[in-house]
Amino acid sequence: MTYEAHGHHASVVQSRRAFVAGVTAVIGGLAVVTTGAAAQQAAAPGGEAMTADSYKPISRPAKPGATPTMDAKQVEAFERQLACPCPCTLDIYTCRTTDFTCGISPAVHGDIQRLVDGGYTGAEIMEALTGTYGDFILNAPRKEGFSLVAWFAPFAAVAFGAVGIGALLRSWRVNAKVADAARPARSHVGTDPAIDATPEELARLQAALREDK
Numbered sequence: 001m002t003y004e005a006h007g008h009h010a011s012v013v014q015s016r017r018a019f020v021a022g023v024t025a026v027i028g029g030l031a032v033v034t035t036g037a038a039a040q041q042a043a044a045p046g047g048e049a050m051t052a053d054s055y056k057p058i059s060r061p062a063k064p065g066a067t068p069t070m071d072a073k074q075v076e077a078f079e080r081q082l083a084c085p086c087p088c089t090l091d092i093y094t095c096r097t098t099d100f101t102c103g104i105s106p107a108v109h110g111d112i113q114r115l116v117d118g119g120y121t122g123a124e125i126m127e128a129l130t131g132t133y134g135d136f137i138l139n140a141p142r143k144e145g146f147s148l149v150a151w152f153a154p155f156a157a158v159a160f161g162a163v164g165i166g167a168l169l170r171s172w173r174v175n176a177k178v179a180d181a182a183r184p185a186r187s188h189v190g191t192d193p194a195i196d197a198t199p200e201e202l203a204r205l206q207a208a209l210r211e212d213k
Helices: 003-041 072-079 092-098 104-117 122-133 145-182 199-212
Strands: none
Touching: 072 092, 072 104, 072 122, 092 104, 104 122
16 A cells, blocks of 8 residues: 555544544533433432422411412313323323322322412412422423523433534545545556556556466
8 A cells, every 4th residue: 555545544544533533522412411401300309309209298378268269170271281290201180180090190189279279379389389399390491590401401412412413424524535635646447556556567567477377
């Protein structure tokens, strides 16, 4: 192999290694971001992972002269905004009306209904729930602060990762084309690219071989 060919091969190998290293770095960054965001979403205020034993009673004294602040339909709509603390991934209303093996969603519903009957507004009940369970109880993030960032961080990380890998791939292809363009043009007709010889030398060699036969 000639010096030019060797240099071309080394350049291609180096650019491939740089591409693989870049992709590895992007994937590693994705893992860190998504793992951290998932851990933040899956943890209660005290740092406990949400499991099937994650029910936490919420009790408030009824307000003087309390009257219910929501009817059944409004309670249903309210509970659809809340994620059941059990591992089912359903909202409170759907879980308690479809998964009859779950004891958590009916218990949370009971707390909500008692607060409704005790004269507490939806905003006050939501504050009591998030104060006890953390933002994990929400089916959608708050439209403010770190909660919103943590909720969308995994999706943003995947999007930026795809862009980064695409940029690395384009860069690798461009480098490979530049290396090919910089390589001196040679005639490969009837030649082995691994043999360092001119076409004239190869022709004389082939003629000598024919004479020996």
